[in-house]
Amino acid sequence: xxxxxxxxxxxxxxxxxxxxxxxxxxxxxxxxxxxxxxxxxxxxxxxxxxxxxxxxxxxxxxxxxxxxxxxxxxxxxxxxxxxxxxxxxxxxxxxxxxxxxxxxxxxxxxxxxxxxxxxxxxxxxxxxxxxxxxxxxxxxxxxxxxxxxxxxxxxxxxxxxxxxxxxxxxxxxxxxxxxxxxxxxxxxxxxxxxxxxxxxxxxxxxxxxxxxxxxxxxxxxxxxxxxxxxxxxxxxxxxxxxxxxxxxxxxxxxxxxxxxxxxxxxxxxxxxxxxxxxxxxxxxxxxxxxxxxxxxxxxxxxxxxxxxxxxxxxxxxxxxxxxxxxxxxxxxxxxxxxxxxxxxxxxxxxxxxxxxxxxxxxxxxxxxxxxxxxxxxxxxxxxxxxxxxxxxxxxxxxxxxxxxxxxxxxxxxxxxxxxxxxxxxxxxx
Ligand code: DOR
Ligand code: ZN
Ligand code: ZN
Numbered sequence: 001x002x003x004x005x006x007x008x009x010x011x012x013x014x015x016x017x018x019x020x021x022x023x024x025x026x027x028x029x030x031x032x033x034x035x036x037x038x039x040x041x042x043x044x045x046x047x048x049x050x051x052x053x054x055x056x057x058x059x060x061x062x063x064x065x066x067x068x069x070x071x072x073x074x075x076x077x078x079x080x081x082x083x084x085x086x087x088x089x090x091x092x093x094x095x096x097x098x099x100x101x102x103x104x105x106x107x108x109x110x111x112x113x114x115x116x117x118x119x120x121x122x123x124x125x126x127x128x129x130x131x132x133x134x135x136x137x138x139x140x141x142x143x144x145x146x147x148x149x150x151x152x153x154x155x156x157x158x159x160x161x162x163x164x165x166x167x168x169x170x171x172x173x174x175x176x177x178x179x180x181x182x183x184x185x186x187x188x189x190x191x192x193x194x195x196x197x198x199x200x201x202x203x204x205x206x207x208x209x210x211x212x213x214x215x216x217x218x219x220x221x222x223x224x225x226x227x228x229x230x231x232x233x234x235x236x237x238x239x240x241x242x243x244x245x246x247x248x249x250x251x252x253x254x255x256x257x258x259x260x261x262x263x264x265x266x267x268x269x270x271x272x273x274x275x276x277x278x279x280x281x282x283x284x285x286x287x288x289x290x291x292x293x294x295x296x297x298x299x300x301x302x303x304x305x306x307x308x309x310x311x312x313x314x315x316x317x318x319x320x321x322x323x324x325x326x327x328x329x330x331x332x333x334x335x336x337x338x339x340x341x342x343x344x345x346x347x348x349x350x351x352x353x354x355x356x357x358x359x360x361x362x363x364x365x366x367x368x369x370x371x372x373x374x375x376x377x378x379x380x381x382x383x384x385x386x387x388x389x390x391x392x393x394x395x396x397x398x399x400x401x402x403x404x405x406x407x408x409x410x411x412x413x414x415x416x417x418x419x420x421x422x423x424x425x426x427x428x429x
Contacts, residue, residue, distance in 0.1 A: 001036075001334070002019070004019060005017060005018065005019060005037075006018050006019070006020070006021065006022045007037075007357075007363070007365075008022050008024065008026070009363040009403075009406040010406075011406070012362055012363060012405040012406035012407070013353075013360060013361065013362055013363060013406065014357065014358065014359055014360065014361050014362075014363050015359065015360075016359065017357070017358075017359055030408060030411070032367055032400075032401070034369075035367050035368065035369055035400055035401075036367070036368050036369070036370055037357070037365050037366070037367055037368075038334075038338055038342070038357075038365070038366050038368060039338060039342040039343070039354075039355055039356050039357050039364065039365070039366070040070075040071070040072025040073065040342065040354070040364030040365055040366050040402065040403070040404065041069075041070055041071040041072060041073075041319070041320060041341040041342055041366055042071070042072070042073040042074075042075075042341065042342050042345035042346055042349075042351060042354065042355055043066065043071045043073070043074045043075070043290055043291050043293070043316065043319065043341075043345075044075045044216075044242060044288055044290045044345045044348070044349055045075065045077065045163075045218055045219065045242060045244075045290035045291065045292045045293075046062070046066070046074040046075060046076055046077065046290075046291060046292075046293045046316065047076070047077045047079065047080075047292075047293055047294045047295065047312070048062040048063070048074065048076040048077075048097075048105070048293075049062065049080060049295060050062070050080065050093065050096055050097065051080055051081060051082065051092065051093065051096055052080075052081035052082070053080055053081050055297070055384075056295045056296055056297060056300075056384060056385065057295040057314075057383060057384050057385065058100065058384070059096060059097040059100035059101050059105070059419075060100040060101070060102070060419050061382060061383055061384050062074075062293070062295070062316070062383065063100070063101045063102040063103045063105065063419075063422055064102045064382040064415070064419075065293075065314070065316040065317050065381060065382040065383035066102070066103045066316045067102045067103050067382075067402045067404070067409045067410045067415075068316075068317055068381075068382050068399065068402075068410055069291075069316040069317040069318070069319060069320055069321075069399060070320040070366040070367075070368065070399035070402055071103060071291075071316060071319070071320070071366075071402075072103050072104060072354070072364035072365075072366065072402060072403070072404045073103060073104040073105070073106070073345075073351060073354060073364065073425065074103060074104070074105055074106075074293075074316070075105075075106045075107070075108060075127050075128075075349060076093070076105060076106070076107050076108065077108055077130060078107070078108050078109050078110045078130050078139075079110075079130075079132075079137060080093070082138075083110055083137070083138035083139065084107060084108070084109045084110060085109060085110040085111075085112050085113065085138050085139035085140075086112050086113075086114075086117055086121075087117060087120045087121055087124055090107060090109060090121060090124050090126065091124070093107055094107070094124075094424055097424060098420070098424055099419060099420050100419045100420070101419060101420065101421075101422035101423075101424070102404070102409055102415075102417065102419055102421060102422055103402070103404050103409070103422040104354070104364070104404060104405070104422045104423045104424075104425050105422055105423075105424055105425065106125070106126075106127040106349070106351070106424070106425040106426070106427070107125075107126055107127065107424075108126060108127055108128050108129065108130045108163060109121050109126045109129055109130070109139075110129065110130060110131075110137055110138055110139030110140065111129050111131060111139050111140035111148075111151045111155075112139050112140060113139055113140055113141070115140070115150060115151055115154060118151065118154045118155060118158075119154070119158070122155075122158045122160060124426075125424075125425070125426030125427065126160070127160070127161075127349050127350075127425075127426075127427055128155075128160050128161040128162060128163050128216065128349065129151070129155050129160065129161075129162050129163065130162075130163045130164075130165070130218075131148070131162060131163070131164050131165070132165045133164060133165060133166050133167055133168065133169060133199050133203075134165070134167035134168055134169045134171070134172040134191070134195070134199070135165075135169070135172070136169075145202055145203075145206055148206075149206070149210060152206075152210060152213045153210060153212075153213070155213075156210075156212045156213040156214055157212070159214070159350075160214070160427070161214045161215065161216045161240070161348065161349065162213065162214065162215055162216070163216045163217075163218055164199075164203060164215060164216070164217055164218060165218050165219070165265075166196055166199035166200050166203060166217055166218075166220075166225070167191055167195045167196055167199050167265075167266065168195040168198055168199050171189075171190065171192065171194075171195040171198075172190045172191060172195070175189045175190035176190055176307055180307070181305065182305070182306060182307075183305075183306060184255060184260070184263075184306065186306060187263060187267065187306040187307075188252070188267050191265055191266055191267050193221065193222035193224065193225075193266075193269055193270070193273060196220070196221060196222045196225050196266060197222055197224045197225045197228065199225075200217065200220075200225040200228050200229065201228055203215060203217075204228060204229070204231075204232040204237065204239065207232065207237045207238070207239065208235070208237065211237070211238075212238070213238065214238040214239075214240075215237075215238065215239050215240075216239070216240045216241065216242070216348060217229060217239065217240070217241040217242070218241075218242060218290075218292070219242060219243065219244050219247065219266055219290070219292050220241045220242065220243055220247075220277070220280075220286070221243075221247045221266040221267070221268075221269050221273060221277070222266075222269060222273050222276070223272060223273050223275070223276020223277060223279070223280070224276075226241070226276055226277065226279075226280040226285055226286070227276075227285075229241050229285060230280070230283070230285040233285070240287040240288070240344075240348045241285070241286060241287055241288070242286070242287065242288040242289065242290040243277050243280070243281070243286050243288075243289060243290075244289070244290060244291060244292045244315065245289065245291065245315060245318065245319050245322045245323060246264060246268065246292075246313060246315070246389060246390075247266070247268065247269065247273075247274070247277060248274065248277055248278065248281070248289075248326075249274075249322060249326075249390075250262075250268050250274075250389060251268055251269060251270060251271050251273075251274050252267070252268045252269060252270060253271075254268055254389065255268065258389055259302075260301075260302060260306065260309055261298075261301050261302050261387075261389070262389055263301075263306060263309055263311045264292075264294070264311050264312050264313060265311045265312065278331065281332055281336070281340070282332070284336075286340065287340070287344045287348060288340055288341070288344050288345050288348065289319065289323060289337075289340045289341050290319075290345075291315030291316055291318075291319045292312060292313075292315060293313075293314055293315040293316045293383075294310075294311070294312025294313060294314070294315070295312075295314045295383055295384060295385035296310035296312065296385060297310075297384075297385070298385075298386075298387050301387070313385075313387075313388060313389055314378075314381060314383045314385035314387070314388060316383060317381050317382065317383060318376060318388055318390050318393075319341075320341075320366070320368070320397070320399050321374050321376070321395060321397055321398060321399065322390065322393070322395065323337055323341070323397075324337075324368060324370060324395070324396070324397020324398075325374075325395030325396055325397050327370070327397065328370065328395070328396045328397055334370075342354075342355040342356065343355050343356060349427065350427040350428055351425060351427070351428065352427075352428025353428065362405055362406070363403050363405065363406040364403065364404055364405065365402070365403040366399065366401075366402055366403075367399070367400045367401035367402065367403075367411070368397060368398065368399055368400060369397070369398050369400050370396070370397050371396060371397075372396065372397070372398040372400075373394065373395070373396050373398075374394070374395055374396070374397070374398050375392060375393070375394050376388060376390045376391060376392065376393040376394075376395075377391070377392075378390075378391050400412060404417070404421055404422055405421065405422070405423060407421050409421055
């Protein structure tokens with residue numbers, strides 16, 4: 001940490017960082033005395049929705065939520081309506097998002113049905129390809145793991161990561177079939193930590209055979225699968241992983257209060273898992289902290305049985321305050337938090353010129369007050385999803401502002417920029 005630094009921003013980029021006074025005439029001076037400036041956060045796992053799901057969240061509300069949450073770049077998941085699984089559906093998103101975004105946005109795709117489309121999607125600028133191992137999704141259909149060999153090779157040949165939601169389809173479908181009216185226990189059995197472990201095992205075994213594949217494991221929730229990932233890394237395989245704040249800070253005990261509202265996929269786990277995830281953070285097995293922002297209406301989250309209710313929580317506006325509070329509690333250092341939320345994401349997803357405060361880098365800067373106290377109040381979210389499992393959570397560490405591409409987007413609760421200030425990104429070299 002350095003005190004009393006002057007930052008000169010020109011054409012959206014940091015052109016000087018100095019402890020001396022900048023004598024050059026400038027258009028605008030912003031004094032952030034007493035506050036801490038960290039690299040703008042990069043959230044690699046966000047469901048911005050939009051298009052036909054805009055009633056849940058749209059590009060303006062989602063990216064404004066990101067801005068208030070201190071996130072300057074978000075990468076958006078393809079399970080939308082229409083789903084992103086071709087150049088055509090990718091372009092629909094680009095056009096819809098472009099005029100609306102308050103922060104930088106990049107898009108993932110599903111593996112397309114026609115594998116020849118992979119190349120074209122890469123040229124358009126996708127950041128990676130997402131695979132749900134346990135659910136049948138739009139795009140490329142696979143029955144067995146072996147069916148993924150060909151697309152994995154094509155994607156990896158271009159140096160892009162494959163993002164996996166690792167859970168076993170057989171387990172999910174069998175439990176669901178046998179327990180059509182099942183409750184919370186059936187949900188947990190269908191999406192168990194064992195199922196995640198097995199899926200991680202199978203995928204890492206596959207990597208040992210086709211070495212060049214770059215796999216990113218989404219929202220790891222089990223300490224055993226994290227250990228497997230550590231082993232794969234030690235062998236030199238190209239794997240990375242993320243954990244979410246809800247898996248780090250809540251456990252299955254939270255269901256007592258949250259009820260069906262608390263359902264998320266992967267589910268909240270045992271305390272042993274939670275402790276294992278923290279050990280993974282400390283030992284740098286975990287590469288990223290990501291929100292898995294999954295906005296739904298409150299009604300969708302509380303009506304219907306466990307198989308129909310929508311799972312997941314909005315997370316853009318809670319990630320950083322929650323994690324700053326963890327820094328204040330001594331659970332991780334500020335530099336580790338920065339590594340997990342900006343440096344590592346930029347490196348793994350090849351987001352060039354971002355993720356660090358350096359001369360020549362884009363001025364994506366998050367301003368925080370580490371000492372200010374908060375009580376989380378979802379009714380004030382900018383997200384359309386105005387609910388949270390962290391409602392009423394108290395802590396210390398508040399987001400005070402965000403600069404994106406050199407522009408102040410939010411300062412002290414005020415919106416200072418217009419939608420469109422964010423850029424639509426493509427992976428860099
Ligand atoms: O809980 C979840 N919600 N898990 C997923 O994998 C998808 C996500 C969503 O899109 O709502
Ligand atoms: Zn997922
Ligand atoms: Zn997700």
